[in-house]
Amino acid sequence: MKLETSLHNVVVAQRHLERRRWRIIAMFCVIASFSLILDIATGPSMLSPKAVFMALIGSDQIATMTKVIVYDIRLPTALMALVVGAALGVGGAEIQTLLNNPMASPYTLGLAAAAGLGASLVIAFGSFGLPLMFAVPIGAFLMTMLASAVLFLFASMSRVSSAMLVLAGIALLFLFQSLLSLVQYLSAPEVSQQILFWLFGNLSKTTWTNLLITAVVAGICITLLLRDAWKLTALRLGETRAATLGVNTQKLRLTVLFLVAVMTSVAISFVGIIGFIGLVAPHVARLLVGEDQRYFVPLSMVTGAAFLSVSSVLSKTIIPGALFPVGIVTALVGVPFFFWIMLSRK
Numbered sequence: 001m002k003l004e005t006s007l008h009n010v011v012v013a014q015r016h017l018e019r020r021r022w023r024i025i026a027m028f029c030v031i032a033s034f035s036l037i038l039d040i041a042t043g044p045s046m047l048s049p050k051a052v053f054m055a056l057i058g059s060d061q062i063a064t065m066t067k068v069i070v071y072d073i074r075l076p077t078a079l080m081a082l083v084v085g086a087a088l089g090v091g092g093a094e095i096q097t098l099l100n101n102p103m104a105s106p107y108t109l110g111l112a113a114a115a116g117l118g119a120s121l122v123i124a125f126g127s128f129g130l131p132l133m134f135a136v137p138i139g140a141f142l143m144t145m146l147a148s149a150v151l152f153l154f155a156s157m158s159r160v161s162s163a164m165l166v167l168a169g170i171a172l173l174f175l176f177q178s179l180l181s182l183v184q185y186l187s188a189p190e191v192s193q194q195i196l197f198w199l200f201g202n203l204s205k206t207t208w209t210n211l212l213i214t215a216v217v218a219g220i221c222i223t224l225l226l227r228d229a230w231k232l233t234a235l236r237l238g239e240t241r242a243a244t245l246g247v248n249t250q251k252l253r254l255t256v257l258f259l260v261a262v263m264t265s266v267a268i269s270f271v272g273i274i275g276f277i278g279l280v281a282p283h284v285a286r287l288l289v290g291e292d293q294r295y296f297v298p299l300s301m302v303t304g305a306a307f308l309s310v311s312s313v314l315s316k317t318i319i320p321g322a323l324f325p326v327g328i329v330t331a332l333v334g335v336p337f338f339f340w341i342m343l344s345r346k
Contacts, residue, residue, distance in 0.1 A: 021295040024288050028302040032082060035309035039078035040070055042316045080206040080214065080270070081312040081326070082305040085277055087218040087267040089304020090297055091260045092278025093285065094225055097232050097293070098256050099162040105278035106264040109151065110172030111144050112275065115268040117176045117183070118143025120195040124187045133205065136198065137269040144265035147172050148257065155253050162239070201274040201327025203312055210270045221263035222301065228252060229293035236291045274327045276334030277304045283341055307334075 040056075041047045047066060055062045055070040092105040106112060118139040127135030154160050154168045180199075184192045225232075231252050234242040239249045268274070281304035282296075289295040308326070311333055315324040 018295075021289045021292075021299075025295065025299050025302060028299065028306055032302055032306040032309055035306055035313060036078050036082060038313045039081060039309055039316075040074045042313055043069075043074060045069060076208050076211050077203045077206045078309065078312065080203050080211050081309045083211065083215045083218055084203075084267045084271050084274065085281075085305040085308030086222070086301040087214070087263050087304075088274065088277040088308070089281035089285075089300040089302075090218075090222050090225065091264040092304075093282035093297060093300035094232070094256050094260050095278070096282050097235060097291075097296075098253060099166055100236070100238075101162065101166050102283065103279070104166055104169070105282075106260065106268075107273075107275050107278055108173060109166070109169030110147050110176055111261065111264055112268055112273045113173050113176035113180065114147035115140040115144045115265060116195075116199050116273050117180045119198050119269075119272070120180055120183045120187075123194050123198065124183050124191050137210070140269035141265050143176075144268065145261065147176065148261035148265070151257055151261070152254060155257055156250070158250065197325070198272045199327070200325030201272040201330070202325050203271055204323060206270070214267055214270055217266045218263050221259040222297070224259055225256065226293070226297055228255070229297065232256070233291060233293045272325075272327060274308065274330055276330050276338070277307055280334050280338055280341075281307055283338070287341070 037049050037052050040052045041049050047069065051062060051066055052070060055067050056075075088106065095104045095106060095109065096102055098104075118141070119136045121143070122135045122139035123132070127139075130138070150172060151165065151169060154165055160168075180195075184195055187195065231242070231247045234245050234247050235249065235252065237245075243249055264278075282300045284303050285296050285299035289299050308330065311326050311329040314333065315326045315329045318324055318329070
């Protein structure tokens, strides 16, 4: 009887914990939704949140010009902030899980620096006849996948540990940043300024087409990552223990690296380098729901989406009428927040 009571209490406690985790995820979804409305409302032509909401639901009481501003100009940009934030949040979460390193992220593995080098090469030396709006993302994507291929090569070696993979990523980060600095040094001042503007991260050039591409790629990659939730949770026990539970750690490492590389490279190629989301969002999720991937991945996703969406709002409101690059804002907001996490949680 006592055993049955104890088991019942354990089950009740677990169900309560699960409901609490889902409530936290729902809360961040509400924050992201509210931020989406504010992101659409802010800009050179300020709109009220009520007008934005009425336009989104297709109300006939809203002026045609307001609908054009909402649907054709601001909605794609605001949605791109959510999609890119979600992709970077999940990418950082899975890289940290895979490498068992809280400082790992697509940025620290050199993927963002590779994207910057690819974009700068196209801007500085020509787009081979393609318009820059297409050539720059293609160049950034191809260079990011080249960096990913180097990481795949290291990951496929049985003697290479997670720590060595992190070191390889840091080496790539410095290599690509050095080459990027060289390209800027050799370029004319106006070209160097173009490169710098892209590197800061910018959502304003979003179109419905590149939003759709980013959303589809991110959706497929996140879905595939969630299918391996149990394996990734087991991996947090250590590679040896995960292997004893039947997890093929080598295959899992390559699969996760590939999916994260594709997802983040597509996102970065369209909006530029946006740091700290892949680092901060997983830490927030880990503090709130723990390491269980069934909750950790969704919360990292919505936390990253909310973080970038709020940063997009701030980038348009710091100085009315001026648009700050969102990559600068994420760093300005992310650094103090990250320090607070470190000092409060040790």
